Amino acid sequence: MAATSPRAAAAPRLAAFDGERWLRRALILLVSFWLVCVVVLPLAQLLSKSLLNNAGQYVGLANYVEYFTTPSLRNSIGNSLFVSVVTTLITVTLGFTFAYALTRTCIPLKGVFRGVAMMPLFAPTLLNGIALIYLFGRKGLITRGFFGAIPGIDIGLYGPVGIIISEVIFTFPQAMLILSVALRMTDARLYEASDSMGAPGWRTFSTVTIPGVKYGLVSATFVSFILAFTDFGAPKVVGGQFGILATDIYKQVIGQQNFSMGAVVSVALLAPAILAFIVDRIVQRKQVSLIQAKSTPLVPRPRKWRDAPFLAFCLVIALLILGFFGVAAYASLVKVWPYELELGLWHYDFTGTGGGGYAAFWNSIRMSFYSAVIGTAVTFVSAYLVEKTNGMRALRQVSYFLSIIPLALPGLVIGLAYIFFFNARGWNILGVFTPNPFGWLYGGMGILVLSNVVHFYSVSFLTGATALKQLDKEFEMVSESLGVPFYVTFFRVTVPVCLPAILEVAMYFFVNSMATVSAVIFLYSADIPLASVAIANMDDAGDVAPACAMGVLVILTNILVRILYGALTGKLRKKTQAWTTR
Amino acid sequence: MSEHDDEYLAVCNVTKRFGAFTALRDVSFSAKKGEFLSILGPSGCGKTTMLRVVAGLERQDEGRVLLMGRDVSGLPVSKRHVGIVFQSYALFPNITARANVAYGLKNVMKSGREINERVDELLKLVDLSGMGGKYPGQLSGGQQQRVALARAMALSPNLLLLDEPLSALDAQVRVMLRGEIVALTRRLGLTAIMVTHDQEEALTMADRILIMKDGELAQIGAPSDIYESPASPFVASFIGSMNFLSGVMDWESRTFSSGKLAMRVERDVKPFGAEAVAAIRPEDVLVSANGETGANVFEARVDKVEYRGPVYRLSLRLPAGGGEFRPLLAEMAAEKARRLGFSPASTAKVILPPGRVHLFAAGQGA
Numbered sequence A: 001m002a003a004t005s006p007r008a009a010a011a012p013r014l015a016a017f018d019g020e021r022w023l024r025r026a027l028i029l030l031v032s033f034w035l036v037c038v039v040v041l042p043l044a045q046l047l048s049k050s051l052l053n054n055a056g057q058y059v060g061l062a063n064y065v066e067y068f069t070t071p072s073l074r075n076s077i078g079n080s081l082f083v084s085v086v087t088t089l090i091t092v093t094l095g096f097t098f099a100y101a102l103t104r105t106c107i108p109l110k111g112v113f114r115g116v117a118m119m120p121l122f123a124p125t126l127l128n129g130i131a132l133i134y135l136f137g138r139k140g141l142i143t144r145g146f147f148g149a150i151p152g153i154d155i156g157l158y159g160p161v162g163i164i165i166s167e168v169i170f171t172f173p174q175a176m177l178i179l180s181v182a183l184r185m186t187d188a189r190l191y192e193a194s195d196s197m198g199a200p201g202w203r204t205f206s207t208v209t210i211p212g213v214k215y216g217l218v219s220a221t222f223v224s225f226i227l228a229f230t231d232f233g234a235p236k237v238v239g240g241q242f243g244i245l246a247t248d249i250y251k252q253v254i255g256q257q258n259f260s261m262g263a264v265v266s267v268a269l270l271a272p273a274i275l276a277f278i279v280d281r282i283v284q285r286k287q288v289s290l291i292q293a294k295s296t297p298l299v300p301r302p303r304k305w306r307d308a309p310f311l312a313f314c315l316v317i318a319l320l321i322l323g324f325f326g327v328a329a330y331a332s333l334v335k336v337w338p339y340e341l342e343l344g345l346w347h348y349d350f351t352g353t354g355g356g357g358y359a360a361f362w363n364s365i366r367m368s369f370y371s372a373v374i375g376t377a378v379t380f381v382s383a384y385l386v387e388k389t390n391g392m393r394a395l396r397q398v399s400y401f402l403s404i405i406p407l408a409l410p411g412l413v414i415g416l417a418y419i420f421f422f423n424a425r426g427w428n429i430l431g432v433f434t435p436n437p438f439g440w441l442y443g444g445m446g447i448l449v450l451s452n453v454v455h456f457y458s459v460s461f462l463t464g465a466t467a468l469k470q471l472d473k474e475f476e477m478v479s480e481s482l483g484v485p486f487y488v489t490f491f492r493v494t495v496p497v498c499l500p501a502i503l504e505v506a507m508y509f510f511v512n513s514m515a516t517v518s519a520v521i522f523l524y525s526a527d528i529p530l531a532s533v534a535i536a537n538m539d540d541a542g543d544v545a546p547a548c549a550m551g552v553l554v555i556l557t558n559i560l561v562r563i564l565y566g567a568l569t570g571k572l573r574k575k576t577q578a579w580t581t582r
Numbered sequence B: 001m002s003e004h005d006d007e008y009l010a011v012c013n014v015t016k017r018f019g020a021f022t023a024l025r026d027v028s029f030s031a032k033k034g035e036f037l038s039i040l041g042p043s044g045c046g047k048t049t050m051l052r053v054v055a056g057l058e059r060q061d062e063g064r065v066l067l068m069g070r071d072v073s074g075l076p077v078s079k080r081h082v083g084i085v086f087q088s089y090a091l092f093p094n095i096t097a098r099a100n101v102a103y104g105l106k107n108v109m110k111s112g113r114e115i116n117e118r119v120d121e122l123l124k125l126v127d128l129s130g131m132g133g134k135y136p137g138q139l140s141g142g143q144q145q146r147v148a149l150a151r152a153m154a155l156s157p158n159l160l161l162l163d164e165p166l167s168a169l170d171a172q173v174r175v176m177l178r179g180e181i182v183a184l185t186r187r188l189g190l191t192a193i194m195v196t197h198d199q200e201e202a203l204t205m206a207d208r209i210l211i212m213k214d215g216e217l218a219q220i221g222a223p224s225d226i227y228e229s230p231a232s233p234f235v236a237s238f239i240g241s242m243n244f245l246s247g248v249m250d251w252e253s254r255t256f257s258s259g260k261l262a263m264r265v266e267r268d269v270k271p272f273g274a275e276a277v278a279a280i281r282p283e284d285v286l287v288s289a290n291g292e293t294g295a296n297v298f299e300a301r302v303d304k305v306e307y308r309g310p311v312y313r314l315s316l317r318l319p320a321g322g323g324e325f326r327p328l329l330a331e332m333a334a335e336k337a338r339r340l341g342f343s344p345a346s347t348a349k350v351i352l353p354p355g356r357v358h359l360f361a362a363g364q365g366a
């Protein structure tokens, strides 16, 4: 049978030119180029804008001087730091306790608790603010003592209190998830060692548990901080006169059309976020080297005196979250809050309100769908090229670095940078005027999708990269040695095997694109209204109930998508099991 | 390149660097058609790198690789007609064993029937007929390795390259597959290179063994040559075990002495300086209870008697005068050891046959 070789015997010596390698090289180059175009250049444009006056003349640091000498602007830095630090402290404490209960105790209903805790991920933060108004606002449920049933209390919602409560709700699931992963990764053998030495519980906690999740704690802290520091939705609704950086940018740009000052505030918003990002990266890198390949998972054992308080805690948190969104849903159905408590769908009509009504809702769905498809494809392919290419180390590292930068970029900064970059007519490059080749994107669906793809790029990229790392690194070589082009193997093997991760990324893109307001609020045009922007605009116009209804629609859509995702992955898991069961 | 004319594969002066680190330094060897070579060496010595250079997965910095007299240095792996079996098998988990074997065939065969026939033939070859419909996860380690083997041979490669193909399997399957792989390559007249960690594997499977050390070729030869005439103390101790004694060689009288200990050496060795290391394999050391006289007979103390199944190993001490001793290991058949009945602290007569004592120049390192 070895007599006939199916392949041609003689290949020319010139074949050193290998088409596939060049294709790969070109693709990686394309990835870097694309990231430069959508991340680096817009940011550079934003920075340069902060050095120009509104007429476009170079003024050096004059804008910054003005910024720091205007008390109302300068104070926002302190305000932003204050609310984010307080939020972070509360979130990390609650998140840790909750995650601990889910991973280290034997309480029942863990799945339910986890699901409920994730709910805020599906909501626009604007809705957090609106729900708070219905609870603690001037006519709020609590403020009025359940419609006068009991004596009410006024917590002084508008200002830092409202912002902090909203941000805690917003950041809680993220911190909780990071900490759950960290707590689950700890090696059981350390606990056995500690137990065998007869260490009391609190010693084990302080010498084993806390050091074990140190990096998770750091990460949760930074993530909560960045999210709270840069969020725009909730402060917009409940911030009142309390100025923070995110709302300042919006006021400068939309309210006063002062783009230069908007750029300066963006830089102020960006700087701490980038700092936190860098520290987090350094810490994460250390952690990787600490994880042991062969650690034994810790299986908690039931202990009544410990499990009962944890169960109570989780119940309280879950009920608070459910109650919180329940009030929003209820309020969206009430005819005239708080006077006519009749239930109905009046506010879901949207006729006569600004914002675009159902057109906006469908636009959002369309936009989120495109973002999911394009974003997933782009991030997964780049992760594949960066992870699975031999050689070209420098280029791959550059691509990797550029891919995780968006993690540090607040949506507002992306939005504003995109206005500057994509709206520019062109640039003088070495004295030659070059028209903007991307200008056509501006003002359409394209830029909205692009901003979402970039805004949620890093997490998706990292999810893809992690999934790809788990594949045998020799698949590519096998395919190469069999003369099968890498893109065939990519579609026949890599994509099917990574499908669960790919679907997860797609869901992540969809859900976040539905809920986000910060980037798109600068970029949408009147003929493409969006649901999340409609919430902001209706709330501005005093149509709080329809705004609330729109928010509820967004949550319901996202929960539906999440359920769909669950069903799909369930089916997939069955199929994957067919690969592995005997 | 007339000296390579009759060589199927020739690797000429290959050097490979990773940054400042030299993974292969000036390595040359060749293989005849149908020959089974094995690359053996300690971890990190460059075995895998060597294989990857031959495969075309890695490009050497200097030197050339010739296949059938043709320089393939510039060809990527897909153009070299090599079949590769990886340590991890690297079977695609989401397609069946059949589809794995057929993976590379789609490009070269048009009709589905042709492919099917070829796959059947290959599965039969590796004794997996009827298992084609299973996914890799449903097969045992040994079966997975056979699928990987069938896949590597699907395109009738010129050269089969195996990187520690058996190291992930348990001992019994390993021994069985050893025989099967060799039989298969013999039957098909395939030239093969196998990297391994396991000296027994190399000794039993290979026609010739390449011993590598720190990126350099330490020795190449048939298993028996390497075992019988190791070129350096390193090779001697890497394959099998070896006793070493450093001392001085008197070439005139062919006498080696270490302290007061003196012995005759009758092997053919090209004379070098006086400083020398004598070496003898434990199984070449003859031990008896008493009565022997003649060349190289010594009285030794027994320190330890170690039971090793079919053989016994004795740890001995040879007096070298002035209260000094030289350690010596000896091995003998269990039956003989039982008959002689050694126990620790007893004495024994030891013969170091002059024809079995190796000599190395001092300072070659072990």
Ligand SMILES: Nc1ncnc2c1ncn2[C@@H]1O[C@H](COP(=O)(O)OP(=O)(O)OP(=O)(O)O)[C@@H](O)[C@H]1O
Binding pocket: B018, B021, B023, B041, B042, B043, B044, B045, B046, B047, B048, B049, B050, B197
């Ligand atoms: N891509 C690479 N970049 C840098 N160094 C490398 C690379 N590949 C191999 N090396 C280095 O080259 C040396 C030889 O590696 P190689 O994998 O060939 O060793 P090996 O003999 O196969 O070892 P083992 O028995 O452990 O498999 C090692 O020191 C390794 O660290």
Ligand SMILES: [Mg+2]
Binding pocket: B047, B048, B049
């Ligand atoms: Mg190796």
